[in-house]
Amino acid sequence: MSWGYSYYNHSQPSVAQQREIAEKRRKKLEKDQVEIQPVIIAGGKIAERWWGIAWNKNLESYADFENRLGRGRSYCKNGLILDLRISEGGIRAQVSGSSVYNVTITIDKLADRHWRGIVAACAKRVENIGTLVEGRFPQELADVFMKQGEGLFPSPKEIHMLCDCPDAAMLCKHIAAVLYGVGARLDRDPLLFFKLRGVDPGELIKKSVEEKMQNLLANAGRKSGRVIADKDIARLFGV
Secondary structure: OOOOOOOOOOOOOOHHHHHHHHHHHHHHHHHHOOOOOOOOOOOOOOOOOHHHHHHHHHHHOOHHHHHHHHHHHHHHHOOOEEEEEEEOOEEEEEEEOOOEEEEEEEEOOOOHHHHHHHHHHOOOOOOOHHHHHOOOOOHHHHHHHHOOOOOOOOOHHHEEEEEOOOOOOOOOHHHHHHHHHHHHHHHHOOHHHHHHHOOOOHHHHHHHHHHHHHHHHHHHHHHHHHHHHHHHHHHHOOO
16 A cells, blocks of 8 residues: 555645655665665755756746646656656656656657757857857847747647646646756756757757868968068068
8 A cells, every 4th residue: 555645635745744645655765676766855946057047937937838748747846757868859857746657758869950950050159069068159049949839849749748637737746847857857967958858959069069170271361471571571672
């Protein structure tokens, strides 16, 4: 028999009780599984770095999600996500509620035409992987990354969600919690975002390096021309 309370019981447990139940379930999962990856929020914020904040901001920008995100945010903050794993194009999680619910989210691969546009926009603008993951890039790139329908972040129609809880809503609080949990996970490891969208962040760096090398070679050619001209002038004046 699992710890918890009836879905139909109108007496909902307090936050402290929810956390206690989740902790017991987490310990049980740790015994039953080789490894689990819970989402633990240490402070009051789910995300503090650019990628995690941007992920959550993108979720909150869609009216389709607005009414269901609040409960999910609380679930995430209260440590009710027992396990969350991100793979290419997919997210799997277990969330503590009236029972332990399984959440599966699939996200469409970023359209190639959008990725090509983003790579081109990043030319000469992204110094290295460190710059990228830390969100230290020009605001123009942030706008490109977050452009709805064309940027890196998925739109609602690109997010396909499933939870085995009794709630018939497309976006239940367990799914909403997991979506916020992804923001928390990206805060720790932003490169997971590119894995989730099925693209290689190295392409952004490669394009920037190629553009810079082309500029350096072009400038070097112009500089060589000026040096020759200076020598000719020196000879002319007998210097």
